[in-house]
Amino acid sequence: MAAxxxxxxxxxxxxxxxxxxxxxxxxxxxxxxxxxxxxxHMKYVDYDVEYEHWNTVLDALLMIKHKVDPSLALRYxxxxxxxxxxxxxxxxxxxxxxxxxxxxxxxxxxKIEPMxxxxxxxxxxxxxxxxxxxxxKLKPYIIRSDSEISQSNEIKEFSQxxxxxxxxxxxxxxxxxxxxxxxxxxxxxxxxxxGPQALTQAYRYVSDDRDKGKNTRLKIIDERHGIWRCHFAGxxxxxxxxxVDPAMGIQFLRSYLLGFRD
Amino acid sequence: xxEYIEYDLLIVGSGIAGLRAAIESAKQNDTLRIAVISKxxxxxxxxxxxxGGTAAVLFENEGDNMESHIYDTIKGSDxxxxxxxxxxxxLEIPKEIYQxxxxxxxxxxxxxxxxxxxxxxxxxxxxxxxxSDKVGFFEMQTLYDTCLKFDNIEFFNEWYVTSIxxxxxKFLGVTAIEISTGAFYTIxxxxxxxASGGAGRMYSYSTYALSxxxxxxxxxxxxxMALKDMEFVxxxxxxxxxxxxxxxxxxRGEGGYLLNNNGERFMKQYAAEKMELAPRDIVSRAIMTExxxxxxxxxxxxxxCMQLDLRHIGDDILKEKLGAIREISFxxxxxxxxxxxxxxxxxxxYMMGGIHTNIDxxxxxxxxxxxxxxxxxxxxGANRLGANSTSECMVWGKITANMAxxxxxxxxxxxxxxxxxxxxxxxRIYDGIFRGGGKMNPYEIREKLTGILNDKAYVxxxxxxxxxxxxxxxxxxxxxxxxVDDHAQEYNTNFINVxxxxxxxxxxxxxxxxxxxxxxxxxxxxRIDYPHRDDNNFLHHTLVYYDINDPIMKKHPVxxxxxxxxxxxx
Numbered sequence: 115m116a117a118x119x120x121x122x123x124x125x126x127x128x129x130x131x132x133x134x135x136x137x138x139x140x141x142x143x144x145x146x147x148x149x150x151x152x153x154x155h156m157k158y159v160d161y162d163v164e165y166e167h168w169n170t171v172l173d174a175l176l177m178i179k180h181k182v183d184p185s186l187a188l189r190y191x192x193x194x195x196x197x198x199x200x201x202x203x204x205x206x207x208x209x210x211x212x213x214x215x216x217x218x219x220x221x222x223x224x225k226i227e228p229m230x231x232x233x234x235x236x237x238x239x240x241x242x243x244x245x246x247x248x249x250x251k252l253k254p255y256i257i258r259s260d261s262e263i264s265q266s267n268e269i270k271e272f273s274q275x276x277x278x279x280x281x282x283x284x285x286x287x288x289x290x291x292x293x294x295x296x297x298x299x300x301x302x303x304x305x306x307x308x309g310p311q312a313l314t315q316a317y318r319y320v321s322d323d324r325d326k327g328k329n330t331r332l333k334i335i336d337e338r339h340g341i342w343r344c345h346f347a348g349x350x351x352x353x354x355x356x357x358v359d360p361a362m363g364i365q366f367l368r369s370y371l372l373g374f375r376d
Numbered sequence: 377x378x379e380y381i382e383y384d385l386l387i388v389g390s391g392i393a394g395l396r397a398a399i400e401s402a403k404q405n406d407t408l409r410i411a412v413i414s415k416x417x418x419x420x421x422x423x424x425x426x427x428g429g430t431a432a433v434l435f436e437n438e439g440d441n442m443e444s445h446i447y448d449t450i451k452g453s454d455x456x457x458x459x460x461x462x463x464x465x466x467l468e469i470p471k472e473i474y475q476x477x478x479x480x481x482x483x484x485x486x487x488x489x490x491x492x493x494x495x496x497x498x499x500x501x502x503x504x505x506x507x508s509d510k511v512g513f514f515e516m517q518t519l520y521d522t523c524l525k526f527d528n529i530e531f532f533n534e535w536y537v538t539s540i541x542x543x544x545x546k547f548l549g550v551t552a553i554e555i556s557t558g559a560f561y562t563i564x565x566x567x568x569x570x571a572s573g574g575a576g577r578m579y580s581y582s583t584y585a586l587s588x589x590x591x592x593x594x595x596x597x598x599x600x601m602a603l604k605d606m607e608f609v610x611x612x613x614x615x616x617x618x619x620x621x622x623x624x625x626x627x628r629g630e631g632g633y634l635l636n637n638n639g640e641r642f643m644k645q646y647a648a649e650k651m652e653l654a655p656r657d658i659v660s661r662a663i664m665t666e667x668x669x670x671x672x673x674x675x676x677x678x679x680x681c682m683q684l685d686l687r688h689i690g691d692d693i694l695k696e697k698l699g700a701i702r703e704i705s706f707x708x709x710x711x712x713x714x715x716x717x718x719x720x721x722x723x724x725x726y727m728m729g730g731i732h733t734n735i736d737x738x739x740x741x742x743x744x745x746x747x748x749x750x751x752x753x754x755x756x757g758a759n760r761l762g763a764n765s766t767s768e769c770m771v772w773g774k775i776t777a778n779m780a781x782x783x784x785x786x787x788x789x790x791x792x793x794x795x796x797x798x799x800x801x802x803x804r805i806y807d808g809i810f811r812g813g814g815k816m817n818p819y820e821i822r823e824k825l826t827g828i829l830n831d832k833a834y835v836x837x838x839x840x841x842x843x844x845x846x847x848x849x850x851x852x853x854x855x856x857x858x859x860v861d862d863h864a865q866e867y868n869t870n871f872i873n874v875x876x877x878x879x880x881x882x883x884x885x886x887x888x889x890x891x892x893x894x895x896x897x898x899x900x901x902x903r904i905d906y907p908h909r910d911d912n913n914f915l916h917h918t919l920v921y922y923d924i925n926d927p928i929m930k931k932h933p934v935x936x937x938x939x940x941x942x943x944x945x946x
Contacts, residue, residue, distance in 0.1 A: 262475075263474055
């Protein structure tokens, strides 16, 4: 891979580096640069990137950081779609950079922007404080009085058959990457909306037959910025990189409140 | 300028060990002020990538037994494990499996409603407890979510700890940078648990998350604690090409074959009985031996490799039990494992070594404990068995928390705080690194460093190469790499990356020193020039202490209770 910075608004300083592997493909990356503490407005910087067919968007961004612009701010860790660090807008769609191959984008330009509906810390790194706080508020853990094993307990599991696991496991695949909240049209207009991430995790625990906290959680989500604000656009489910279906989870939660399920 | 804040217990790292420690300490004392500090956000730690299982004896009535888990672990370690520590792990872990289950862990289940287990390398009984092939991820999620029950656990997301402050007798605090603002803090505390994980990003071909650098090991080392057994680096047999992402041992546990270019299951030459499920060190050596004898494949990237064939397992079982592996194969290698074999190669996966601790996870500095992969309590000796690392994290997360809570309850009033050490640390990182004025690209230097370890201290090692590696690392260290181009305060990961590189130089040197010193082959440390285990001269741990001039090496005895070292056969 190789990259060349070719154009930056307000800065005609061009840096270049030599290719280290024989290039196969070339593509233009257009990346948001913005430090809210210093800059008055966002700008895009263009980079020419040469890549191999196995390279991901994260590979390209790190190569740019390592060889052209060390100041590029982004969050990343596992590079295998397990840790949920590298959510960003890739060609206008909330996506994980490590789980988006460059050659599957089918475009000549790759536009990279920070996730929408999150405050920007710098460049592509956004602030998760509100999402993590809302997740906590919905009590995402098993609620029952005997959930602690003590020395005196006879040690054994709460029995659960594979079908019961099946009921909640898809919702447990949430990696807290925030893509669903970023895609959500309600979050865009109501910044206090609880959001699909937290609501889905409330459902994950409600649908676990070991849990006894259903009513506690239903009470919490039944408020002005809670479950009723969702209008089932379904954007959340389309962008989830782990196949979680938050829209369905929210639908199920609502059916409890409406008395269709108990 | 530094700002001061204060907590009772500091936990550095928010992976499985750190979170388990946080829950235990909060449970023991709800007035304790607990700070969990990590350079990554919660749920981003490398523990999420653990795939295959957590070993535990759950079904003694069905044929498993404690004795075999203990002995498998010790034999797997090539008899360098401290046997009392191995015994402790095996006795404690079943309770942790059930506790996790009570907290909501989605363990895969048998039809009878009990927790399911699968086969793993080096075990006499299929005792790896699993949740599909995302065990570490679900363990982290269960622990993190459970932490949220406790209001006295506070998470410091994206804070980079730079040093440990002590007065030569006991722990007093750490210095840290809040990454989002760039502010430099001193966090005072009575006790510290280091749970910063492994450091496999020192190798260029690695299963580890990009954040797994040795900063946690290095801050302990610089503070005077020993690093133990660092020469023992585990190379997992099946890292998928070209990324090095892990293909779990569970893939072989479910029946996968390793094939050479004659289509042979070559493991029959190396471990006739256990075949593909021999311990990792043995399988990795077998792969490299096959490659050396031209029985491997050449991947399109030019790298030599071997095949892992899962086709006969069938798409249904792959979907059900190895869903993440399927996804990884499709996405990162363009291969459908139900239709084509995967291309794999031994890959840096785990460090048996770490911060020297005793059986309770206590380090040599009063008030400091270490748990999980960052620690070396000598549970794994020279080679860790698969499915024994997540268990180690939970068992010692809990043990160290109990120790620390007790210590805090009995701690004497604070001694004079050594502010001059904070000033010195500020000077070290800001004058020495941030304004280091280097001329070279630190990312290129890091690429060279990780390439050196990969070339010189890989599966097979020999004296001349190790000495050459040491020389090259030291030469590289003397180049002008202390360069930070980004001078913004906010979210400056360029600065963090150069500090990580700084820590790599010291810890890479320790790995090579240990590997050069150990003139024998034991577990993961295979010396071409000394192909046999030498219990007369090397049945001991190595300790390396930091010194301003050259590192100082010492020996440390192995605890042997009742299992006499014998030759390992599988």
